[in-house]
Amino acid sequence: MQKLVFVLLVVFSSFTLTTAQTISSPSDFLGYDIGTQFSRNHQVIAYFKAVQNQVPNQVKLVEYGKTNERRGLYLTFISSEDNIKNLETIRENNLKNTGLLEGESSGNDVAIVWLSYNVHGNEASSSEASMLTLFKLLTEKQDLLKNTVVIIDPSVNPDGRDRYINWYNETASLPYNIDRQASEHNEPWPGGRPNHYLFDLNRDWVWASQVETQQRLEVYNKWMPHVHVDFHEQGINEPYYFAPAAEPFHEIITDWQRDFQTEIGKNHAKYFDAEGWLFFTRERFDLLYPSYGDTYPTFMGAIGMTYEQGGHGMAGLGILNDEGHVLTLVERLTHHTTTGISTVEMASKNAKKLNTEFAKFFNNSNLKYKSYVLKGNEDKLNSLKTLLNKHQIAFENATKSKVTGYNYATGNQGSFNVDGNALVVHSNQPKGKMVKVLFEPNTKLSDSLTYDITAWSLPYAYGLDALASTTKVSSNTMASKKSLQVLNDTYGYVSKWNSMKDAQFLAELLKQNFKVRFTEKPFSANDKTFERGSLIITKGDNKHIEKMVSKLNTIAQEHAQPLTEINSGFSQKTPDIGSPDIKLVNKQKVAILSGEGTRSLSYGEVWHFFEQQLHYPLTSINTDDFGDTNLNRYNVLIIPNGNYRKVLSEDNMTKLKEWVRAGGKVIAIDGALRSFAGKDGFSLSYKDSEEDDENKDNLTAYANREREYSNNLITGAIFNAKVDNTHPMAFGYDDNYFTLKLGSSAYSLLDSGYNVAYLNDTKVYSGFAGQNALNSLGKTLVFGEERMGSGSFIYMVDNTLFRSFWENGKLFFVNSIFMVNNNAYEL
Numbered sequence: 001m002q003k004l005v006f007v008l009l010v011v012f013s014s015f016t017l018t019t020a021q022t023i024s025s026p027s028d029f030l031g032y033d034i035g036t037q038f039s040r041n042h043q044v045i046a047y048f049k050a051v052q053n054q055v056p057n058q059v060k061l062v063e064y065g066k067t068n069e070r071r072g073l074y075l076t077f078i079s080s081e082d083n084i085k086n087l088e089t090i091r092e093n094n095l096k097n098t099g100l101l102e103g104e105s106s107g108n109d110v111a112i113v114w115l116s117y118n119v120h121g122n123e124a125s126s127s128e129a130s131m132l133t134l135f136k137l138l139t140e141k142q143d144l145l146k147n148t149v150v151i152i153d154p155s156v157n158p159d160g161r162d163r164y165i166n167w168y169n170e171t172a173s174l175p176y177n178i179d180r181q182a183s184e185h186n187e188p189w190p191g192g193r194p195n196h197y198l199f200d201l202n203r204d205w206v207w208a209s210q211v212e213t214q215q216r217l218e219v220y221n222k223w224m225p226h227v228h229v230d231f232h233e234q235g236i237n238e239p240y241y242f243a244p245a246a247e248p249f250h251e252i253i254t255d256w257q258r259d260f261q262t263e264i265g266k267n268h269a270k271y272f273d274a275e276g277w278l279f280f281t282r283e284r285f286d287l288l289y290p291s292y293g294d295t296y297p298t299f300m301g302a303i304g305m306t307y308e309q310g311g312h313g314m315a316g317l318g319i320l321n322d323e324g325h326v327l328t329l330v331e332r333l334t335h336h337t338t339t340g341i342s343t344v345e346m347a348s349k350n351a352k353k354l355n356t357e358f359a360k361f362f363n364n365s366n367l368k369y370k371s372y373v374l375k376g377n378e379d380k381l382n383s384l385k386t387l388l389n390k391h392q393i394a395f396e397n398a399t400k401s402k403v404t405g406y407n408y409a410t411g412n413q414g415s416f417n418v419d420g421n422a423l424v425v426h427s428n429q430p431k432g433k434m435v436k437v438l439f440e441p442n443t444k445l446s447d448s449l450t451y452d453i454t455a456w457s458l459p460y461a462y463g464l465d466a467l468a469s470t471t472k473v474s475s476n477t478m479a480s481k482k483s484l485q486v487l488n489d490t491y492g493y494v495s496k497w498n499s500m501k502d503a504q505f506l507a508e509l510l511k512q513n514f515k516v517r518f519t520e521k522p523f524s525a526n527d528k529t530f531e532r533g534s535l536i537i538t539k540g541d542n543k544h545i546e547k548m549v550s551k552l553n554t555i556a557q558e559h560a561q562p563l564t565e566i567n568s569g570f571s572q573k574t575p576d577i578g579s580p581d582i583k584l585v586n587k588q589k590v591a592i593l594s595g596e597g598t599r600s601l602s603y604g605e606v607w608h609f610f611e612q613q614l615h616y617p618l619t620s621i622n623t624d625d626f627g628d629t630n631l632n633r634y635n636v637l638i639i640p641n642g643n644y645r646k647v648l649s650e651d652n653m654t655k656l657k658e659w660v661r662a663g664g665k666v667i668a669i670d671g672a673l674r675s676f677a678g679k680d681g682f683s684l685s686y687k688d689s690e691e692d693d694e695n696k697d698n699l700t701a702y703a704n705r706e707r708e709y710s711n712n713l714i715t716g717a718i719f720n721a722k723v724d725n726t727h728p729m730a731f732g733y734d735d736n737y738f739t740l741k742l743g744s745s746a747y748s749l750l751d752s753g754y755n756v757a758y759l760n761d762t763k764v765y766s767g768f769a770g771q772n773a774l775n776s777l778g779k780t781l782v783f784g785e786e787r788m789g790s791g792s793f794i795y796m797v798d799n800t801l802f803r804s805f806w807e808n809g810k811l812f813f814v815n816s817i818f819m820v821n822n823n824a825y826e827l
């Protein structure tokens with residue numbers, strides 16, 4: 001007996017010994033004390049892999065995707081041996097609880113906590129914290145894992161992280177310099193925050209325009225965690241922010257979600273208080289815009305939270321802040337580790353309650369609007385369906401009927417007839433709350449001070465006619481499939497022109513050296529009318545292409561592009577195909593300014609648009625090189641949002657104007673218009689506020705300064721613009737267009753030039769706009785063209801590529817490149 005006890009003791013103690021010994025600490029593994037160096041992304045992943053090899057029964061690493069720069073994206077599942085063994089059952093039970101997976105759940109008392117680190121690449125303390133968090137969970141905090149599955153994404157944005165860290169490592173002095181003027185505290189353009197295409201991944205959860213988001217959503221939808229934390233950093237003088245979040249909260253957020261994030265916050269506070277660390281809650285970071293790493297999970301039922309440590313790209317390994325404190329990386333990662341563990345602790349303590357409350361969230365029988373009905377352009381409907389599929393939101397086809405409800409186009413009650421081509425999205429489905437968030441006409445605001453845009457309603461963004469109905473609209477799941485007919489050998493072929501899909505088709509034809517015409521006037525042939533912008537591909541124009549018909553057929557099939565055959569150049573209703581009103585599309589050579597002065601986000605939006613959406617070549621020219629650049633090699637120069645005071649010096653401005661006079665085309669976006677407004681030779685001018693500010697007494701109380709200032713703001717609101725769709729920039733559009741206004745900049749209508757789209761009135765269809773801002777917005781420019789010599793300046797006051805989600809605006813941009821002032825000449 002004694003012997004047996006002895007043996008057991010030996011076995012037991014050697015077991016605990018080996019467990020403790022075989023898990024390397026981050027410092028041991030990395031070869032430096034954690035926080036004394038920045039770890040490059042591959043080192044972080046290598047640590048997670050090493051720990052997986054050391055405790056394979058408790059750690060499971062899965063590669064869920066790759067970035068644009070081919071770095072791996074990983075999730076790490078950490079739990080007890082039992083839970084790791086039953087991981088798939090736990091996952092399925094969780095989905096069954098929500099109704100997202102058919103079948104009866106065999107019961108789940110396991111909490112699922114997902115921790116996302118380093119979504120902003122230069123907020124680099126968090127991936128360091130992810131390693132320490134992993135280590136602590138597997139050593140001192142084993143108990144928490146009995147009823148909790150922790151999912152760690154150590155690096156949501158590895159391309160951005162490495163951009164920052166590689167720069168820091170090659171720049172920093174030894175030892176690090178705490179003087180903030182030192183170069184190691186001043187990142188060069190574009191900084192490490194965004195991903196490869198310079199998109200902010202913490203604004204992309206819903207739009208999923210980026211590969212990182214697309215791949216993450218697939219695994220996110222499989223797991224649907226109960227708690228999601230996005231780790232960030234803020235300015236070096238702000239200590240630490242954690243939940244509860246600030247107002248406004250979106251109204252679909254439940255009492256449970258509000259209460260439990262407060263409980264989690266109080267738990268963090270306990271640890272911070274014990275150490276005497278400063279923090280704040282309930283200020284600044286709200287829960288409204290759905291595309292964040294806190295709101296998106298919240299609207300998918302989780303307790304979604306953002307934690308912000310002071311630091312950011314400026315902080316480096318150590319920096320002296322305004323309060324005389326030397327803020328170090330060690331301190332930053334310690335705080336993030338503390339809140340990470342505290343979150344897991346709260347989830348573990350409340351695992352049962354988390355599961356029951358999570359399940360309740362997915363009951364959506366009480367939402368006001370029961371169905372959203374959308375009709376319109378088939379390509380636009382398809383592109384919306386693609387988005388819904390990314391979120392696994394269910395949709396159906398309408399059955400033929402008359403539908404009544406809130407009409408998005410008028411902002412009033414109305415009705416229209418629908419057939420099987422119309423799309424119906426019901427709110428009584430597991431993801432019904434997200435349906436409401438994305439489709440409702442106007443988001444309820446409990447506070448006008450918010451961190452982000454206040455309008456994104458999908459019917460406006462996709463340019464579709466829509467009704468929101470308070471009764472369920474009848475629908476079915478019948479899918480209609482159309483196949484394209486094979487092209488016959490004939491005189492020519494005509495394509496419609498009203499969607500991004502048509503634009504991609506044109507881009508492909510141009511790349512393959514097809515000569516393509518477009519019509520500036522509607523014409524009829526074969527009893528069909530073709531609207532302005534329609535593309536015409538004739539055999540006569542394309543004799544240089546071998547087996548032209550078969551090649552065109554292949555491209556049309558690949559793009560699912562329907563073409564109408566015409567057997568003669570003689571039209572039923574003019575213009576004929578040889579008319580001067582039917583012009584050759586020039587194979588435009590397009591350049592864009594990048595680098596210092598340009599807003600990196602805006603540059604990234606255009607870059608991504610050309611490479612990943614339009615699939616057409618683009619030459620990027622650094623603003624430093626602009627003076628030496630031979631512009632004559634390009635037809636179009638895009639100037640993204642930015643500040644060009646330095647770049648467009650007198651000499652460079654003269655050079656730009658001369659190039660335009662000779663036939664060049666400038667497309668200026670958003671803030672880039674400031675370079676031309678009110679300047680010599682330009683018709684573009686600012687519109688001043690009509691209110692007479694001098695007669696207004698300034699009696700604003702100091703405490704109300706922020707609120708008062710919001711009167712001057714537009715924080716992303718939707719307006720209805722009048723459109724001159726006879727102008728090539730508006731080909732493919734109706735005579736009105738819902739535009740997303742991102743700010744209060746107002747430009748007068750052009751005296752000499754074309755006002756292609758403009759605001760006639762200032763009715764706000766969705767979102768927040770302060771009264772002062774609205775006062776100056778009537779009769780202002782949205783899109784315009786000003787001629788100079790043979791060339792043009794094209795003004796886009798509203799940025800249609802903003803975060804790549806305003807689908808219906810993208811064709812204005814394509815038209816500006818290929819159709820406006822089309823000088824068909826080869827360079």
Ligand SMILES: [Zn+2]
Pocket residue numbers: 120123202231232233
């Ligand atoms: Zn951040």
